[in-house]
Amino acid sequence: MSDRLLRFDDWTSPVPPVEREVVSRLVEGEGDQPPLLFVCGPRHGAWAFAERWLGHAAQRGFPAYALTPRDRGDLRAHVHDVVQVAASLPKQAVLIGHGEGATVVARALGRYPARAAVLAAPAPSRWASFKTNPVGTLPALFAGKWRFNRRQLFSTALPADEADAYLERMSFAPRLTNPKSRATPVGNPPLLVVGSPDDRIVPRKSLDETAARYGGAPLLFPGMGHDLMLDAGWAEPIDAVLDWLTKELSATR
Amino acid sequence: MHDTPDIADRRDAVCVIGAGASGLAAIKNLREHGFAVDCYERETSVGGAWNWRHDRSPVYAATHLISSRPLAEFPDFPMPDSWPDYPHHSQLLSYLERYAKHFGLADAIWFGTEVVSCVPVGDGRWDVTTQSTGGGSSRVQRYAAVVAANGHNWAPAKPEIPGADTPGALRGTVIHSAQYKDPAQLRNRKVLVIGGGNTGCDLAVEAAQQATTVWHSTRRGYWYAPKYVLGRPADQVNERLRQWRLPLRLRQWLYRRTLALTTGDLTRFGMPAPDHRPYESHPVVNSQLPYYLGHGRIKPVPDVTRYADGKVELADGRRIDPDLVITATGYLPRFEFLDPDLLDSDPDGRPDLHLHAFARKHPTLAVVGLLQPDSGLLPLAHWQSVAVARWLRLRREDPVRAAAVQQKESARPVRSWARRHVPGRRHWFEVDHVDYLKAVDGLLHEMEPAK
Ligand SMILES: Cc1cc2nc3c(=O)[nH]c(=O)nc-3n(C[C@H](O)[C@H](O)[C@H](O)COP(=O)(O)OP(=O)(O)OC[C@H]3O[C@@H](n4cnc5c(N)ncnc54)[C@H](O)[C@@H]3O)c2cc1C
Ligand SMILES: NC(=O)c1ccc[n+]([C@@H]2O[C@H](COP(=O)([O-])OP(=O)(O)OC[C@H]3O[C@@H](n4cnc5c(N)ncnc54)[C@H](OP(=O)(O)O)[C@@H]3O)[C@@H](O)[C@H]2O)c1
Numbered sequence: 209m210s211d212r213l214l215r216f217d218d219w220t221s222p223v224p225p226v227e228r229e230v231v232s233r234l235v236e237g238e239g240d241q242p243p244l245l246f247v248c249g250p251r252h253g254a255w256a257f258a259e260r261w262l263g264h265a266a267q268r269g270f271p272a273y274a275l276t277p278r279d280r281g282d283l284r285a286h287v288h289d290v291v292q293v294a295a296s297l298p299k300q301a302v303l304i305g306h307g308e309g310a311t312v313v314a315r316a317l318g319r320y321p322a323r324a325a326v327l328a329a330p331a332p333s334r335w336a337s338f339k340t341n342p343v344g345t346l347p348a349l350f351a352g353k354w355r356f357n358r359r360q361l362f363s364t365a366l367p368a369d370e371a372d373a374y375l376e377r378m379s380f381a382p383r384l385t386n387p388k389s390r391a392t393p394v395g396n397p398p399l400l401v402v403g404s405p406d407d408r409i410v411p412r413k414s415l416d417e418t419a420a421r422y423g424g425a426p427l428l429f430p431g432m433g434h435d436l437m438l439d440a441g442w443a444e445p446i447d448a449v450l451d452w453l454t455k456e457l458s459a460t461r
Numbered sequence: 462m463h464d465t466p467d468i469a470d471r472r473d474a475v476c477v478i479g480a481g482a483s484g485l486a487a488i489k490n491l492r493e494h495g496f497a498v499d500c501y502e503r504e505t506s507v508g509g510a511w512n513w514r515h516d517r518s519p520v521y522a523a524t525h526l527i528s529s530r531p532l533a534e535f536p537d538f539p540m541p542d543s544w545p546d547y548p549h550h551s552q553l554l555s556y557l558e559r560y561a562k563h564f565g566l567a568d569a570i571w572f573g574t575e576v577v578s579c580v581p582v583g584d585g586r587w588d589v590t591t592q593s594t595g596g597g598s599s600r601v602q603r604y605a606a607v608v609a610a611n612g613h614n615w616a617p618a619k620p621e622i623p624g625a626d627t628p629g630a631l632r633g634t635v636i637h638s639a640q641y642k643d644p645a646q647l648r649n650r651k652v653l654v655i656g657g658g659n660t661g662c663d664l665a666v667e668a669a670q671q672a673t674t675v676w677h678s679t680r681r682g683y684w685y686a687p688k689y690v691l692g693r694p695a696d697q698v699n700e701r702l703r704q705w706r707l708p709l710r711l712r713q714w715l716y717r718r719t720l721a722l723t724t725g726d727l728t729r730f731g732m733p734a735p736d737h738r739p740y741e742s743h744p745v746v747n748s749q750l751p752y753y754l755g756h757g758r759i760k761p762v763p764d765v766t767r768y769a770d771g772k773v774e775l776a777d778g779r780r781i782d783p784d785l786v787i788t789a790t791g792y793l794p795r796f797e798f799l800d801p802d803l804l805d806s807d808p809d810g811r812p813d814l815h816l817h818a819f820a821r822k823h824p825t826l827a828v829v830g831l832l833q834p835d836s837g838l839l840p841l842a843h844w845q846s847v848a849v850a851r852w853l854r855l856r857r858e859d860p861v862r863a864a865a866v867q868q869k870e871s872a873r874p875v876r877s878w879a880r881r882h883v884p885g886r887r888h889w890f891e892v893d894h895v896d897y898l899k900a901v902d903g904l905l906h907e908m909e910p911a912k
Binding site for chain 2: 212213214215216218219220221222223225288291292295296297298299300319320321394395396
């Protein structure tokens with residue numbers, strides 16, 4: 209029996225509500241474009257998108273929102289928050305998740321019929337295999353709590369002081385458990401995977417696997433680090449995402 | 462079949478009747494499955510029963526949900542988690558309005574337009590006649606399918622009480638609960654409420670706060686569930702028992718124990734004892750009824766036998782003299798726009814549909830929302846409309862498999878999803894939400910694209 213129809217978790221112990229921080233850059237008037245909801249992993253906050261991407265998306269006509277993950281939430285709570293915020297937006301939203309935020313978005317897609325979805329540098333889906341086979345996997349992953357260094361998140365093109373300032377703002381939350389089973393997106397939204405072959409946290413192979421699970425190939429931005437939204441060259445991936453989105457939106461409906 | 466020139470052919474489009482919760486879910490899910498949709502709504506706005514601005518709306522000022530939020534919301538569009546456990550009816554309306562706006566449904570809805578008839582024209586297609594509400598010229602359009610989401614709480618079921626038509630038999634006025642909106646109607650009056658459903662109990666409680674005297678007439682005993690037990694909304698506690706798959710008998714025992722330890726036996730206040738086991742009747746949820754019984758504000762009385770000499774005569778022979786009688790005796794499903802044969806309706810107008818949704822002989826005719834669940838209706842209406850959309854799509858894309866699915870489904874034990882219930886007019890479409898959703902899930906699985 210699937211838990212798709214019988215939602216005993218939600219029916220018996222709903223996720224406790226919290227005050228959520230949502231940062232937005234809006235567009236004048238009521239535009240045609242759907243709102244974008246950016247979701248990061250628990251180590252970043254809405255600020256990471258507010259820095260560059262939100263304003264850029266708004267300039268291109270997309271009302272843009274970013275959610276700060278709640279403190280000490282588990283995957284279920286983060287998914288709940290994303291769906292809550294998405295449903296509160298005036299129109300059917302596009303969900304854009306980065307890193308572990310992509311894990312959250314992938315789950316949320318099973319709960320909310322997004323207009324479209326983007327998984328940016330999505331966290332690998334099989335943490336379990338890393339645990340049993342740490343050799344050759346990422347040094348940052350098996351300590352339980354991970355701590356980034358500058359070179360894991362950013363390319364050398366980003367000045368060191370800028371990179372360090374970003375690192376300062378990050379917190380060291382424990383990583384989310386990433387379930388092996390994948391939620392089938394409801395409403396069949398168009399979905400794009402983007403990433404960098406030079407990401408030191410998400411291996412190229414994992415990007416390919418994630419994209420393949422949704423029946424596509426990743427869109428790649430060589431030379432960039434994991435934090436596509438903050439790294440030097442941040443405009444390229446967001447422009448590509450918005451171009452893709454514009455094409456998809458005109459193709460359907 | 463010849464096309465008459467004045468019939469506009471809408472080709473593959475689906476006609477949805479009604480823009481209440483069920484109709485909105487149907488529009489959204491049909492569109493999600495690639496269908497063009499025309500929805501007709503006789504009122505001027507969305508929300509159906511929850512839109513108190515509609516003359517026919519059955520909600521009254523103090524209506525709050527009886528199912529708690531997680532069991533009352535659409536599964537893919539949650540209500541704000543900052544809302545109370547049991548939202549007010551105005552919140553439900555704003556929720557439905559937001560749902561319609563969020564998914565851009567308004568451009569599919571023709572307001573102020575009533576569907577007056579749907580006639581099959583062969584090949585699964587339908588001629589749908591619509592008319593401006595309140596008269597005006599009519600129009601016929603041809604559709605690939607019809608989904609009726611017309612609701613079943615519009616046509617008041619009025620009791621036949623001897624004397625009701627005799628002038629002078631009753632001094633006070635009689636209204637049906639559908640005409641009750643505002644507590645001012647009760648203020649400083651002697652009020653008799655007839656009916657022990659959720660409406661009757663809510664009104665008895667409201668009267669207890671407003672009226673000078675309140676009599677509450679019930680013709681049988683019920684299990685009145687509190688809204689909270691063990692520190693949680695009662696339905697959420699109940700879901701835990703369902704999740705643990707406790708057998709019905711054990712759940713019934715626990716139910717009795719929980720009531721006995723909290724509100725206690727209501728016969729001590731003069732209420733009749735239930736004539737059925739817990740879970741065997743449509744759930745009545747009301748924490749305040751026992752409270753006002755205990756404060757003597759509500760006086761329980763038996764069934765009404767007749768009106769005579771200006772007074773109300775009760776089954777025990779007593780006579781009372783109310784200023785206002787409110788019959789909270791429920792509603793009747795009505796499908797005036799469909800020939801009863803199309804829905805295999807019995808002489809009392811009760812359709813016989815597969816899963817209470819699919820017409821047995823007309824694969825392109827479905828009804829959404831015709832259920833009395835032991836949970837909120839919206840989650841079930843959502844999955845019904847998903848199933849209807851999948852079914853129509855399968856039929857269009859793979860008629861051979863669609864036929865196979867139909868064959869298999871027709872062999873499903875008819876009542877696997879119905880609940881055991883006390884006999885009576887109103888319980889025929891009562892469903893157990895867990896069993897019902899399992900049955901719908903089974904159907905959805907069968908219709909999944911072949912891998
Ligand atoms: C007092 C009260 C309290 C309730 N509380 C709860 C609760 O707590 N939880 C719960 O889940 N449910 C509750 N319900 C049940 C409630 O009916 C459903 O929640 C829900 O409103 C049903 O939606 P629907 O769309 O199926 O029907 P409706 O809301 O009745 O909508 C049907 C729509 O179809 C339109 N229509 C009908 N015929 C035609 C026609 N021929 N042409 C064009 N349009 C037409 C009507 O105008 C209406 O807008 C309550 C009902 C009542 C009366
Ligand atoms: N707060 C809420 O969320 C809320 C509030 C109100 C209603 N609702 C819902 O709205 C729907 C309609 O509820 P309702 O209470 O209006 O109607 P209902 O559930 O049909 O209940 C009708 C009541 O009237 C009695 N009755 C019927 N005909 C009678 C007669 N001729 N003489 C004497 N008694 C008679 C019935 O008795 P029997 O048991 O013998 O049939 C029953 O007690 C239900 O689904 C209900 O759950 C929800």
